[in-house]
Amino acid sequence: DTEVTQTPKHLVMGMTNKKSLKCEQHMGHRAMYWYKQKAKKPPELMFVYSYEKLSINESVPSRFSPECPNSSLLNLHLHALQPEDSALYLCASSQGDGTAYSPLHFGNGTRLTVT
Amino acid sequence: AQSVTQPDIHITVSEGASLELRCNYSYGATPYLFWYVQSPGQGLQLLLKYFSGDTLVQGIKGFEAEFKRSQSSFNLRKPSVHWSDAAEYFCAVGITGGFKTIFGAGTRLFVKA
Numbered sequence: 001d002t003e004v005t006q007t008p009k010h011l012v013m014g015m016t017n018k019k020s021l022k023c024e025q026h027m028g029h030r031a032m033y034w035y036k037q038k039a040k041k042p043p044e045l046m047f048v049y050s051y052e053k054l055s056i057n058e059s060v061p062s063r064f065s066p067e068c069p070n071s072s073l074l075n076l077h078l079h080a081l082q083p084e085d086s087a088l089y090l091c092a093s094s095q096g097d098g099t100a101y102s103p104l105h106f107g108n109g110t111r112l113t114v115t
Numbered sequence: 116a117q118s119v120t121q122p123d124i125h126i127t128v129s130e131g132a133s134l135e136l137r138c139n140y141s142y143g144a145t146p147y148l149f150w151y152v153q154s155p156g157q158g159l160q161l162l163l164k165y166f167s168g169d170t171l172v173q174g175i176k177g178f179e180a181e182f183k184r185s186q187s188s189f190n191l192r193k194p195s196v197h198w199s200d201a202a203e204y205f206c207a208v209g210i211t212g213g214f215k216t217i218f219g220a221g222t223r224l225f226v227k228a
Contacts, residue, residue: 004158031214042205042218043159056214090158100147100209101166104216106158 003027004107006091012113015081021110023074023091030096031055032074033104034066037088049074050096081114088112117142119206121219128196129227136191136222138206147209148189149216150180154202162204165189176200201226 004025013019023032031050035043048056049068057066063085065077074091088109095102120139128134140146147166151159163174170182180191189206206219 006158033214040221040223042221045215048214050214092158094214100211100213102209103149103161103164104151104159106151106160108156108158111156 004091004093004105006089006107006110008110009108010111010113012115013078013081014115015083017081018077018079020078021076021089021091021112023076023107024072025091025093025105026072027093027105028071029093029105030071031094031102032068033092033094034064034074034076035090035092035106037090037109043090047076078112081112083114086112086114117208117210117217119208119217119219121204121206121222123222124220125223125225127225127227130198131195134191134193134196134200134224136204136206136224138189138191138219139187140189140206140208141187142208142217144211146189147211148180148182149207149209150174150178150189150191151205151207151218152176152202153205153221159205162191196224196226198226198228200224 007022034046037043046060047066052068063080067075090109091107092104118141149164150162153159165182203221205221208217
């Protein structure tokens, strides 16, 4: 069983819709991440929150908007997406001192399809 | 430049046979190395990690990996593969002082009966 919970598991949305992906962890980790994974590719980093502050934004388009309401929750707000944004979106967490020392704990992802 | 190379896109082994997945890294400082596994429709799960000390590290599910600094390698091994090991395997290096992880392209493992 994964200790990082993501909802929903699947999401189909039109290009004009607004939706949100949610992620929750209760391991006391202070760093939380959003990754995007296309088929047969490794995960690509999108955002990192450390101690509830945005630490990294990997030049992600503004149609993706992250939010970290508290140390256990991470959201990704989606608006006006394009079909090429269809992918598996993975949430991960780690201890707050950076991944060099702390492995990533991943959720099972949200499979997003943009029509 | 920092990079992780997994030379094999996919590997097929028979159930019960031994397995070795290759990983080479390029990183200027002391590498912090990981192997993750991803089953279909799942997220990534940590198999094992190497930070320092003994160069042979043991992980979950009977996997082990050996760090060889002279060859810049961190190969993953398992003495006897089970059908449930069929999955995608990612080698990764953690970047010191930050939150970035460099992943290799992955190796897809197929297990035949």
